[in-house]
Amino acid sequence: MIKVAVFGAKGRMGAAVCQAVEEAEDTELVGAVDSGDDRSAALGADVIVDFTTPDAVMDNLSWAISHDINTVVGTTGFDDERYQTLRDQLANHPSTGCLVAPNFSIGAVLMMHFAEQAAKFYESAEIIELHHPNKVDAPSGTARTTATKIAAARQEAGLGEVPDATKSQLDGARGAVVDGVHVHGVRLRGLIAHQEVLFGAEGETLTIRHDSMDRVSFMSGVLTGVRGVLDRPGLTIGIEGLLGLE
Numbered sequence: 016m017i018k019v020a021v022f023g024a025k026g027r028m029g030a031a032v033c034q035a036v037e038e039a040e041d042t043e044l045v046g047a048v049d050s051g052d053d054r055s056a057a058l059g060a061d062v063i064v065d066f067t068t069p070d071a072v073m074d075n076l077s078w079a080i081s082h083d084i085n086t087v088v089g090t091t092g093f094d095d096e097r098y099q100t101l102r103d104q105l106a107n108h109p110s111t112g113c114l115v116a117p118n119f120s121i122g123a124v125l126m127m128h129f130a131e132q133a134a135k136f137y138e139s140a141e142i143i144e145l146h147h148p149n150k151v152d153a154p155s156g157t158a159r160t161t162a163t164k165i166a167a168a169r170q171e172a173g174l175g176e177v178p179d180a181t182k183s184q185l186d187g188a189r190g191a192v193v194d195g196v197h198v199h200g201v202r203l204r205g206l207i208a209h210q211e212v213l214f215g216a217e218g219e220t221l222t223i224r225h226d227s228m229d230r231v232s233f234m235s236g237v238l239t240g241v242r243g244v245l246d247r248p249g250l251t252i253g254i255e256g257l258l259g260l261e
């Protein structure tokens with residue numbers, strides 16, 4: 016049995032992780048820590064899963080690494096500087112692993128992977144991300160990451176700019192532009208988290224669509240991370256490698 020503690024255990028994601036860990040046959044929940052709780056409740060865990068806040072996560076990880084506890088991190092707000100801080104801390108704890116994944120939904124990871132594969136074959140590429148109206152940022156992190164991956168694949172394939180003859184437009188009519196890829200955001204009551212990646216060439220289009228209907232969609236990826244981090248010392252970013260997609 017893999018002993019798992021959860022930081023952010025009373026949050027929306029953390030609570031779902033606690034339930035998933037309790038339900039899985041090879042994991043057991045040994046600690047549930049939320050803000051104000053004593054982190055020592057997580058001592059003895061093989062893996063700590065952190066779904067807290069960008070402000071809290073680095074201190075939590077520093078504490079976990081200093082205690083040689085592996086971590087699986089879904090909390091957002093990571094940049095290169097934060098990744099480097101983690102690498103530096105992990106260097107002093109060579110048997111400890113830390114997996115940070117911006118997206119634990121296997122479908123979303125596959126969507127980005129397929130989009131990256133398709134990008135080099137198509138002259139045109141655009142992204143539409145669709146979310147519930149309570150979302151505060153736009154475009155979504157997943158849409159940004161997809162655009163960046165598509166742009167890198169296009170560059171590697173020697174593709175130029177996407178064709179677009181627009182000469183006049185209302186502000187925003189062609190969406191935001193991320194690394195040369197147009198990204199459109201829809202905010203609609205009734206939606207949860209969805210994305211379409213559209214590719215076009217002469218005479219054909221290809222649409223790759225992913226729909227998240229429930230937070231439970233992240234749990235299989237989180238559990239994959241919990242199992243995988245035990246054999247992966249150092250910093251791992253994303254679950255692609257654990258899914259055999261790299």
Ligand code: NAP
Pocket residue numbers: 022023024025026027028029048049050051066067068069071075088089090091092116117118119120233
């Ligand atoms: P949430 O409902 O606000 O949950 C965060 C929880 O962490 C709250 O209960 C909060 O307590 C607690 N917390 C704050 N500081 C803490 C600390 N130092 N130690 C322990 N617990 C602490 O947020 P959420 O929707 O679950 O999302 C959590 C994070 O996951 C966000 O960064 C979100 O963007 C990210 N996320 C990632 C994925 C992915 O696939 N990677 C998917 C969904 C969400 P208080 O409310 O009392 O402060």
